[in-house]
Amino acid sequence: MDEQNPTSPFRPLGKKLKALRSRANETLAEASGAVEIDVRQLASYELGQARPSEDVLLLLISHFGALDDDAVRVWELAGYGTSKLPVVHMVSDEPLMQQASTSMDSRILFTDVVDVVVSNYGVVMNFMQSAGSTTKPSVVSKVGMSREHAKSILRILQITLAQTEHNVQNLPKKLAAPDSSSPDERSIN
Numbered sequence: 001m002d003e004q005n006p007t008s009p010f011r012p013l014g015k016k017l018k019a020l021r022s023r024a025n026e027t028l029a030e031a032s033g034a035v036e037i038d039v040r041q042l043a044s045y046e047l048g049q050a051r052p053s054e055d056v057l058l059l060l061i062s063h064f065g066a067l068d069d070d071a072v073r074v075w076e077l078a079g080y081g082t083s084k085l086p087v088v089h090m091v092s093d094e095p096l097m098q099q100a101s102t103s104m105d106s107r108i109l110f111t112d113v114v115d116v117v118v119s120n121y122g123v124v125m126n127f128m129q130s131a132g133s134t135t136k137p138s139v140v141s142k143v144g145m146s147r148e149h150a151k152s153i154l155r156i157l158q159i160t161l162a163q164t165e166h167n168v169q170n171l172p173k174k175l176a177a178p179d180s181s182s183p184d185e186r187s188i189n
Contacts, residue, residue: 011048013077018046020064020074035059036146037121051078056121058144113137123150 008014021031032042037056044050045060052060057078061071111127124144128137145153 008048010045010051010078013051013074014046014048016070016074016077017042017060020060020066020070021046024064031060031063034063034146035122036148053121054080055117055119055124055144058124058142059122059146062144063146109140111140118147118150122146 021028024031026034028039028042028046032039035056037052041050045052057074057080061074066074109127110129112130113128115126115128117124117126122145124142126139127141127143128139130137
């Protein structure tokens with residue numbers, strides 16, 4: 001079958017997705033269930049008959065643990081611009097999470113705006129920072145996951161916040177109540 005066949009315009013992308021799934025040793029049903037898409041839909045991607053949306057492709061890349069080179073290649077085969085790809089192209093054999101943990105060190109990005117997109121395919125959260133009242137918030141991080149994973153995170157977050165609130169309520173009043181002095185002027189005895 002020719003790669004330019006109009007019935008499978010995304011055949012190179014499909015071959016790459018199938019290779020990633022095979023490398024993960026998963027069936028179509030397992031992989032589609034993990035990212036919460038229909039089995040027939042994943043099969044149409046692998047056959048090159050359809051192109052996944054950016055959000056679904058991010059979920060697939062993340063689920064398969066694609067290394068940077070593979071992630072960039074899949075993204076390019078789908079015809080999406082690499083400026084939106086949330087990984088940096090590096091030549092490495094380290095998994096993405098290991099690279100992220102060593103390159104990020106202990107930096108924390110704070111956010112004041114979160115845009116959450118939920119579909120049948122999963123959840124994508126855009127963490128943003130606003131730069132003032134006249135400018136549009138800019139995305140500092142984009143995270144995609146399955147709906148099941150999002151539910152698990154929600155439960156963990158609720159439990160952790162409840163424990164923290166309980167601990168804050170038990171602090172002495174002087175520490176628990178914020179005052180008007182700056183953090184540098186407060187002392188903890």
